[in-house]
Amino acid sequence: MAGTLDIVKNCDIVMEAVRAADHDRYLSALYAPADKRDALLALYAFNAEIGSVRDRIHEPLPGEVRLQWWRDVIAADGDAGTGHPTADALRATIAAYHLPKAAFENMLEARIFDLYDDPMPSRTNLEGYCGETAAALIQLAAMVLDPLAAPGFAEVAGRAGCAQAITGLLLLLPLHRRRGQCFVPADILAAAGTTPEEFVKEEGGAAAERAVAAMIALAREHLNAFEKGAAALPVSLRPAFLPLALTRAYLNRTETVRSPLSVTATLSILHRHWLLLRHAMRGWRPL
Template structure:
């Protein structure tokens, strides 16, 4: 069992280092649950990376649906799937949330443009925000329901920032997560944006996405000092979000131009600071 746990931990470390680091600040008896949830998220978020055609990708997502829906206790032989099943059972996590998450991830398999800001926020709500809320439920099922709205804001801020960080990759693939209505307001279109033919309109659209992420982050941070210590690890990845957004703007390096990274030292410092003090004083 320990070997399986190590495989799950290593999967998160390799695929989602920011969430891996944040999980280390969770209580020891909760850490395996967080890592199982983060490993599952990394698995379904990375389907497009491993399976380049939509139909096999749909089959893979359906496999996860079947695993989660199954009521038997038989092992699947997949370390992350078995850890996830155990986590769902032990923490009585709602299977509907996982179903919604898998449905939302179907969008990743295709090159359809994101229609509107509302659709984008719905996608973020069913992916990153749902993940935060599930982690919160695993940490403290009594306190978690009272902070569902914070999870929604936090998830939108984190997911939109993540999409900004992945903009160059998505454009190479022909994907456009920048909503069509935001692009239209900036004077561009999904087709132009993907091809890199939007000129200054591209920069306006990227700036609008940064502003949208900041709106959600500010709304989260306004109430974040009220978060109980028990739930803090669920929201800890948000400690890095403002740093990423600040670097996009203050360095003059547009997310359109390439990867925006925070140094290892900076990430460790931000996580430690927020793990110890929360969001007090922001």
């Protein structure tokens, strides 16, 4: 494909950025065909960049300015470089694989929520956020790997993205609560008997634990639906969905840690490698 060899002029920089910021997706990209790997890493590096804006820029308005910079980079025509390795790699990837710019615009729009401390209003809003971030990233990766097969698995990507993103939010609960954020939807909190304010301030008690259990159940609901559809995934698309190989293990570990509200569940590197290898080889066929 024309332009593929130029996707990452500074491929080592982009690869190291993903390895440091999103090690699970970095490992999954290693299972992709060699000629598609740099494109996937460009997508994952972009996702890591916009997902960490709040960590690097602590005020909302400068954060929005940074997200707007990415909008301008993606919207720009021509081959002029930006001087930013990830931005240049992303633009080359979009051009080489004819990726829809609207998907990136929606992703950036969704990430504005990260910059503020507004509570997540409802489960529907949460699933929309997951769809425009994690699910969109999976679908874009699938388009890189096999543009003909990818559209047939858009619904599977949606379920996968919700399962993965909700699990990721559970893993980040301690961080989010320290900085006053609440991604647990207000309707789930209300059903559990608490509020976003109480949840963030560790005043929820048993109600907060019930809310976490509800989030785990929601992630499992989407994961089960994904795994049902994933049985039909072609081998060509498998690397795009490979990070989901870890999701069930992360959820299991979250349920067993002393307090997911203050302790982040982890998996050993050996366990992660084994799960990724197993699913890379056999997919999601029933055991």
